[in-house]
Amino acid sequence: MAGHSKWANIRHRKGAQDAKRGKIFTKVAKEIAIAARNGADPDMNPALRLALQKAKGVNMPNDNVQRAIKRGIGGMDGDNYESITYEGYAPGGIAVMVESLTDNKNRTVAEVRHIFSKRGGSLGExxxxxxxxxRKGVITVNAESASEDDVMLVALDAGAEDVKSGDGMFEIIAAAEDFMAVRDAMEEAGIPIETAEMNMVPATTITVEDEKIATQVLSLMEALEDCDDVQNVYMNFDIDDALMEQLNP
Known part of the structure; x- marks a missing residue:
């Protein structure tokens, strides 16, 4: 399984004990509020539907969700936010894409550049x-909650491009235009979904075998994700299971 997904799954399992839950909730609430500006009905607003799915995936309290929707409907959030994507390199030549929502792009680019340079990476053009x-739809399912045959049958029949397994998870990849149909088919089949998001999926990955490089790459990813203005971080690395477990026991 691609390194980003493997690392995302580790974060997901640790999420309940993560001391940064408040910051995660704040970022998800920002996405909900901005999406809700185009309508509060998730059935008619795909962006809101995805944001609500993300809120569910991080166990965000319903009160927080409803407040974010109300702020978005009232135009209190999101009016001044700008979506900016930064690109660069992590140690080992790993490609990095950083999606941000910011109300001050000068502040954000300075912070992102500092994070890259401090951890051995470089911000590019x-x-x-x-x-x-x-951009692909990525759906994850806990391998203990459904059989591989059932997941593959439902996902591929609904139009998914691929189903991968690893790290105790099934990962379903779908084209952007087929994502919601595949997600709905999984739900209708009673297959519990862990996460369902639109991600930037790398065409190929670079295998990181050196412990020092792996530590630097993961440190850069964590630091970028910890930045208040950063919403998503994508990298094209892959790390061996044994090394990943060693770094994240």
């Missing part, structure tokens, strides 16, 4: 690594 990624 727009387009320097974007061609290595494609």
């Amino acid at each position: 727009s387009g320097c690594v974007g061609y290595l990624f494609s």
